[in-house]
Amino acid sequence: MHGTPPLQVLIDKLDSYAALADDDRRSLSSLSHFRKAVSGGTYLVREGTTPEHCAVLLEGYAIRHKLSLDGGRQIVSLQIPGDPLDVQHLFLDRADHNIQALGPATVAMIPFADLRALVMARPGLIHAFAICGQIEASILQEWLLNVGRRNAQQRLVHLFCEISVRLENTGHATRDGFILPMTQEELGDSTSLTAVHVNRSLMALERGGWIERNGRTISFPNRAAAIKMAGFNPQYLHHGRQRVTLTEA
Amino acid sequence: MHGTPPLQVLIDKLDSYAALADDDRRSLSSLSHFRKAVSGGTYLVREGTTPEHCAVLLEGYAIRHKLSLDGGRQIVSLQIPGDPLDVQHLFLDRADHNIQALGPATVAMIPFADLRALVMARPGLIHAFAICGQIEASILQEWLLNVGRRNAQQRLVHLFCEISVRLENTGHATRDGFILPMTQEELGDSTSLTAVHVNRSLMALERGGWIERNGRTISFPNRAAAIKMAGFNPQYLHHGRQRVTLTEA
DNA sequence: CGACACATTGAACAGCATCAACCCAGGTGG
């Protein structure tokens, strides 16, 4: 092994949530795991199963989604590089959703047995993972508000604001714009719209000067205006050091 | 103190998630706290604040909700007796939603400082609370699917199925029906419908034989049919012993 | 070059929203 260890992204992420002790960091980085490259569309978790490995997204994107009886798909979350895909299954054994790679992606697979043994023995780590899980729940709440109480254009702009901030936070985009990792179909499944209506709304947003598009690249000509029209308040992302730490407790 | 201690509901709930050690139970029950009776509509948590106390619902009901800029309210969760209202704030300090009592309710208020000090020192307890938080997240996901991908009648029946199961699990209802703790307005804010459309949909459901109503009491003439039409699969509630325990890890 | 996935456009339609009125039961005060 040379260069930065593959699990470093995860360690950094957890560390930003609840400053880890040196031991915690060391023991995380010595976790057994293997890298896996998957092609777009690969299922990493299937509803109803009990995952054996915790996948951490190293490169690429993934979505969590649920299906309704009549075949409708609702994307309930977008995962970006560095995100552990399976915090839920650290605490619950049965998957009640699917996780699918959006495009070609590489993941680190950590056997849950090992991860649990380690984490349960170290309160600092359970705590960090629990924070991680709570932030995901917080994002879910905002998505519910987005789908439930905003119109098509607001929903899309709100989603773009979120993606843009999350990608900037992890150094995967700059203020100049970001590359949208999803098709219009997938945008529709994230915002509870049809692909057709997503298309029309995007065109309208572009004509209205809310967004600019260049292939899959999205940028905001006037970021403040976009934030305002979508009612975007990044607080729900809980980024930065505003969380509860062991020492504060 | 005599009779069952007020925090017993919480202890039982956590215990059902991750079998607690005797110490864990004892230390929970000796937590300092005070009872508080509140009238309907009282805010127990306000967005943007940092709650000082963890409220546990002893009697009555509460909702979590978020507001959009244009004044739309989205209820993101319904809390029933025994639910801790604030698991999120065990791990995140800033509230990004509101919590409001639905009708007259009584809560136990536990100072967060005490609760955190206790919980952080006991991995078994962090674990139990983390499971509790993950189950809430799991319910949120299902609500997102509900609002995003089901029609008005399905949304309502799905919500009724959920409430009915949760109330039965905690002994607050029987198979004969349950008392709906919310108005049609609140049903609308939970399902992203207007009160008017909730009303029409309820009438249609009644005429169609899907539900029966008697004042605020709801029952299912044909439970299996209702479950099927709403696409209700109780797995997302993670009730019963299907969770990850320390010993399994 | 052809195949395929994705994006774009049009026309007709449906589900739910909106606004406005009315009803009913329970509670309050004169």
Next chain:
DNA sequence: CCACCTGGGTTGATGCTGTTCAATGTGTCG
């Protein structure tokens, strides 16, 4: 004890937002 008020529930008429179905355009990759 009744008159009134208020919060919730019910109903009607109308229209907008987003859906549906179907066709056409466009870029990429074997």
